[in-house]
Amino acid sequence: MNQKSHGTMYTRRRILQMFAASGLVAVPAACAGPGSGGGGDQGGGGGEALPTDGPVEGEISFAHWRAEDQAVLEKMFARFSEEYPDASVSQDISPSNDYQSNALQRIRSGNVGDLFVAFRGAQFVDMVDAGLYADLSGTDVVERYDPALIDVGQSDGTQYGLPYQLVFNQPVSNLDILESVGVTEPPPDWDSFLAMCEDVVAAGLVPMAWPGGEIGNAGHLFNCMVMNNAPSDDMCAKIESGEYACTDDWFLTTLAQYAELRPYFQPNATGTAVEPAQQLFAQGDAALLVTGSFHITAVRELGAQFPVGMAPPVTVSADERKYVGIRNATFILGVNTASDNQAGALELLRFLSETEAASTYANGTVQHLTVADVTYDNEDLAATSDWLSKETLLAPRFQFTDLDIRNAAEQACIDVVGGDSPEQAAEKAQGIIDQRIGS
Amino acid sequence: MPTTTEPEWSTESARSPGHGRTSGRRGRRRAGRVHPALYLFPLPALAIYVVFFAMPTLQAVQYSGTNWDGFSADYDNVGLGNFERILTGDDLFMNALTNNLKFMLVVVVFQTIFALGLAIFLVKNTTASTLLRGLFFFPTVLSSVSVAYTWKFIYDPNFGLANRVLEFVGLEQFTSSYLGNDTAAIYWVAITQIWFHAGQMMVIFIAGLQSVPAELYEVAEIDGAGKWKQFTAITWPMIAPATAIVVAYTTIQSFKAFDLILGLSGNPPRYSMDILSTRIYTGFANSEFGYAAAESLIFMAFIAAVVLAQRRILKFTQKDV
Numbered sequence: 001m002n003q004k005s006h007g008t009m010y011t012r013r014r015i016l017q018m019f020a021a022s023g024l025v026a027v028p029a030a031c032a033g034p035g036s037g038g039g040g041d042q043g044g045g046g047g048e049a050l051p052t053d054g055p056v057e058g059e060i061s062f063a064h065w066r067a068e069d070q071a072v073l074e075k076m077f078a079r080f081s082e083e084y085p086d087a088s089v090s091q092d093i094s095p096s097n098d099y100q101s102n103a104l105q106r107i108r109s110g111n112v113g114d115l116f117v118a119f120r121g122a123q124f125v126d127m128v129d130a131g132l133y134a135d136l137s138g139t140d141v142v143e144r145y146d147p148a149l150i151d152v153g154q155s156d157g158t159q160y161g162l163p164y165q166l167v168f169n170q171p172v173s174n175l176d177i178l179e180s181v182g183v184t185e186p187p188p189d190w191d192s193f194l195a196m197c198e199d200v201v202a203a204g205l206v207p208m209a210w211p212g213g214e215i216g217n218a219g220h221l222f223n224c225m226v227m228n229n230a231p232s233d234d235m236c237a238k239i240e241s242g243e244y245a246c247t248d249d250w251f252l253t254t255l256a257q258y259a260e261l262r263p264y265f266q267p268n269a270t271g272t273a274v275e276p277a278q279q280l281f282a283q284g285d286a287a288l289l290v291t292g293s294f295h296i297t298a299v300r301e302l303g304a305q306f307p308v309g310m311a312p313p314v315t316v317s318a319d320e321r322k323y324v325g326i327r328n329a330t331f332i333l334g335v336n337t338a339s340d341n342q343a344g345a346l347e348l349l350r351f352l353s354e355t356e357a358a359s360t361y362a363n364g365t366v367q368h369l370t371v372a373d374v375t376y377d378n379e380d381l382a383a384t385s386d387w388l389s390k391e392t393l394l395a396p397r398f399q400f401t402d403l404d405i406r407n408a409a410e411q412a413c414i415d416v417v418g419g420d421s422p423e424q425a426a427e428k429a430q431g432i433i434d435q436r437i438g439s
Numbered sequence: 440m441p442t443t444t445e446p447e448w449s450t451e452s453a454r455s456p457g458h459g460r461t462s463g464r465r466g467r468r469r470a471g472r473v474h475p476a477l478y479l480f481p482l483p484a485l486a487i488y489v490v491f492f493a494m495p496t497l498q499a500v501q502y503s504g505t506n507w508d509g510f511s512a513d514y515d516n517v518g519l520g521n522f523e524r525i526l527t528g529d530d531l532f533m534n535a536l537t538n539n540l541k542f543m544l545v546v547v548v549f550q551t552i553f554a555l556g557l558a559i560f561l562v563k564n565t566t567a568s569t570l571l572r573g574l575f576f577f578p579t580v581l582s583s584v585s586v587a588y589t590w591k592f593i594y595d596p597n598f599g600l601a602n603r604v605l606e607f608v609g610l611e612q613f614t615s616s617y618l619g620n621d622t623a624a625i626y627w628v629a630i631t632q633i634w635f636h637a638g639q640m641m642v643i644f645i646a647g648l649q650s651v652p653a654e655l656y657e658v659a660e661i662d663g664a665g666k667w668k669q670f671t672a673i674t675w676p677m678i679a680p681a682t683a684i685v686v687a688y689t690t691i692q693s694f695k696a697f698d699l700i701l702g703l704s705g706n707p708p709r710y711s712m713d714i715l716s717t718r719i720y721t722g723f724a725n726s727e728f729g730y731a732a733a734e735s736l737i738f739m740a741f742i743a744a745v746v747l748a749q750r751r752i753l754k755f756t757q758k759d760v
Contacts, residue, residue: 014475097701097705097706100706100724101706101720101723101724104509104510104726105509108510122725122726126508126510126726129510129511130511212619213616213618213619213704213705213709214704214705215705215707215708215709216705216706216707217705266597267596267597268596268597268615268616268619269616269619270616270619270620271594271595271596271615271616271617271618271619271620272595272596272597272616272619273591273595273705274705275592276592276595276597276598276599279598280597402725403707403721403724403725404531404721404725411709411710414709415621418619418621431530432530432531435528435529435530435531438528
């Protein structure tokens with residue numbers, strides 16, 4: 001009887017054959033061609049027409065990186081759910097660094113991010129190339145934005161995304177300190193900027209709190225330093241294409257000006273992270289926080305009571321000046337082509353783009369927006385709203401689509417502050433860029 | 440004759456009519472046989488291994504020969520081009536490799552010595568030793584991100600504990616920008632790594648030390664061997680397995696200190712703190728999946744080579760075992 005049952009059982013040989021067969025199946029599965037999985041619409045832009053009307057129901061996933069905005073958004077989404085009782089919104093939030101690195105793959109799956117955002121620059125370009133953004137051209141939602149501020153959400157004339165936030169990547173100033181040294185307006189040229197710094201030093205304070213220990217935050221200053229020095233506004237794109245080089249005169253001039261700023265940064269600036277720089281500024285020991293308007297909220301949370309403004313360095317004389325500051329339109333909203341709930345996502349985008357909801361978001365998170373007719377009640381937003389109409393350049397550092405090239409150019413600036421000569425730092429940076437361009 | 444109540448997993452030879460009487464080669468082979476169904480037991484583990492290790496590794500091999508960007512349907516096969524570029528024309532990879540070797544060397548040497556020293560002092564099972572072991576082990580249970588942020592504030596040149604303490608004791612001349620000093624930054628990260636993991640290695644050494652028979656020390660004492668001689672002739676050779684584990688594990692940890700580096704330096708890390716794992720991550724973030732896959736394979740091969748070399752060296756130094 002056992003002999004009989006033994007005949008129906010798997011023999012060792014058969015099991016090993018099964019393993020071998022499984023292995024043979026696994027190998028080609030493992031070697032399936034790259035890009036053969038995932039959702040999205042390969043090859044740039046959305047394919048099928050976006051459903052502009054349809055049932056707004058189910059859970060709508062909103063993928064973004066702004067954890068600090070979560071509470072404000074929760075309240076707004078509660079209002080959305082009152083308007084659409086069959087729909088709810090969940091926030092899928094990743095830290096900004098993770099979002100920069102992983103969002104494309106996660107959103108492409110279609111499991112999260114029915115509505116999603118992208119950073120301006122490399123991420124937006126990649127997401128459009130991967131076909132993640134549905135085409136919003138011609139939809140009513142586009143009309144709710146200031147047309148002059150949303151071209152960064154376009155590619156080849158198609159409006160794929162809508163940049164929501166308008167930030168100023170330039171030094172935030174403590175107006176009390178500047179007034180105490182006789183500065184009431186942003187310095188109009190390089191000499192007056194250095195004179196202002198000298199006066200702040202004479203008052204026993206640090207002119208500039210700069211997070212030189214973190215290349216990502218340190219790089220915001222780069223925008224202002226090149227905006228008037230470079231021969232063209234697309235200087236970073238041209239560095240990446242090889243048309244310009246870090247060893248060019250204009251870049252060397254910029255690096256030399258970084259060297260001039262050395263005595264005006266806090267001690268050991270190249271080892272300072274962003275939080276201590278914010279702390280230095282918030283407790284009134286530094287006149288400028290050299291990052292951007294997006295850090296005003298953090299500074300207020302650290303207890304800063306003084307009025308704030310902005311004072312970007314203009315690196316040329318007043319008559320050579322083209323720009324007085326830097327702006328950036330980012331947090332580029334889009335509807336996911338891989339989503340099963342595009343109608344819901346589009347309706348949520350419409351909701352966020354309404355003047356009332358946008359005003360709630362702007363004042364709650366202390367950020368200017370690209371949505372038209374937003375009312376800025378927040379004191380800091382109101383105080384800095386004059387920058388909306390000034391001659392500012394769209395932050396050039398985000399023209400870089402290769403992160404290694406961007407880091408090489410920005411690291412050269414940090415190296416100069418750390419003691420390297422401009423020529424030495426420029427050579428080093430250009431060496432890396434040449435390798436990247438040649439690859 | 441076998442009975443029907445006999446368990447299914449008993450050996451074939453046990454069921455065999457000739458069981459008990461067979462002898463010689465054939466009998467020995469039958470005695471070693473297992474029921475074929477037992478071959479199914481490793482299946483779940485094997486499936487996990489295949490899905491989460493073997494297949495991704497095979498995929499990495501395939502991707503490494505392409506210029507795939509991570510999302511496009513189109514890509515070109517570049518053969519060994521990625522490997523050639525990594526090894527001959529990528530200063531950033533070489534910089535990361537150099538940093539990683541410096542980091543590994545410092546961590547492996549000093550963490551091992553420090554952990555062994557702690558283990559020797561705390562090997563006895565007294566209340567004080569147990570308490571101190573717990574304290575030294577404590578950092579291991581913290582998340583690496585917490586450790587990174589804690590040390591980031593210790594190293595901060597303006598508000599950080601390190602410079603404050605130096606100023607307090609009158610040693611202002613030794614204050615530093617720590618992570619801002621490109622020459623020394625990787626060594627400051629190494630100190631954090633040693634603080635983070637030395638307690639874990641101490642526990643492995645204590646287990647090794649406690650397995651050394653006390654009689655060996657008694658005999659050595661009778662023979663007049665001093666403490667150092669006892670350590671070199673008994674302790675060091677006898678804890679060879681523990682040392683091998685500690686060194687191999689520490690080496691692998693040094694190559695994978697990814698989250699610690701990103702926590703301390705931000706993303707992307709500065710060149711002075713960029714190591715192989717962070718460089719590979721930057722490659723993936725830069726939409727260079729093919730290239731980053733090739734870097735990953737070199738990374739794997741490098742770790743394997745270093746660990747093998749270490750095992751040989753340890754065998755050589757502990758050949759008396």
